[in-house]
Amino acid sequence: MENIKVMIPEERLLARVRELAEQITEDYAGCELKLICILKGSVFFTTELAKRINLPIKLDFMSVSSYGDDTESSGRVRIVKDIDESIRGHHVLVVEDIVDSGRTLSFLLELLQSRQPASLALCTLLDKPSRRVTDVQVQYTGFEIPDEFVVGFGLDYAQKYRALPYIGILSITDDDVEG
Numbered sequence: 001m002e003n004i005k006v007m008i009p010e011e012r013l014l015a016r017v018r019e020l021a022e023q024i025t026e027d028y029a030g031c032e033l034k035l036i037c038i039l040k041g042s043v044f045f046t047t048e049l050a051k052r053i054n055l056p057i058k059l060d061f062m063s064v065s066s067y068g069d070d071t072e073s074s075g076r077v078r079i080v081k082d083i084d085e086s087i088r089g090h091h092v093l094v095v096e097d098i099v100d101s102g103r104t105l106s107f108l109l110e111l112l113q114s115r116q117p118a119s120l121a122l123c124t125l126l127d128k129p130s131r132r133v134t135d136v137q138v139q140y141t142g143f144e145i146p147d148e149f150v151v152g153f154g155l156d157y158a159q160k161y162r163a164l165p166y167i168g169i170l171s172i173t174d175d176d177v178e179g
């Protein structure tokens with residue numbers, strides 16, 4: 001049986017998103033900002049964030065899949081969908097749902113950097129620093145969380161639970177243990 005326990009309720013998520021948006025608005029004052037939303041997990045976070053940033057915003061989307069098993073990304077990343085427009089000379093903020101090992105992001109940031117943006121930074125809703133195996137510079141973090149598997153607010157388990165309005169800890173127990 002899959003059970004979900006609330007870790008970060010919706011009000012806390014949205015309050016933190018507002019703080020991040022205010023910080024970003026201040027840091028990029030006078031600039032146009034391009035948000036790159038990494039599908040599918042960061043869709044919910046990106047829209048909430050974009051609505052609260054008080055700057056001219058452009059949005060683009062990228063979808064990547066990492067080779068490896070379900071729980072460990074290998075670091076070899078395949079681009080499933082690339083962004084539509086050039087980022088050369090643009091201020092770019094990559095928006096992610098969660099940084100875990102950091103393998104996906106370090107590949108992605110290196111690739112985007114090679115395309116010569118005016119600036120490149122990373123904003124993640126969640127960070128599990130204890131799981132990091134590569135060095136990734138994160139400029140904006142919503143919440144640091146312990147090493148638990150979480151779902152909701154865009155994050156999935158086998159494509160389920162993305163639309164939950166909160167972040168919850170998923171636990172899976174054996175069905176047949178009794179009655």
Ligand code: IMP
Binds near residue numbers: 066072100104148
């Ligand atoms: P990394 O390359 O190991 O940093 O992988 C990050 C990706 O793994 C995220 O974009 C998520 O898709 C996935 N991921 C890592 N931890 C979780 C979790 O707790 N819940 C849901 N997905 C996760």
Ligand code: MG
Binds near residue numbers: 039040041097
């Ligand atoms: Mg993801």
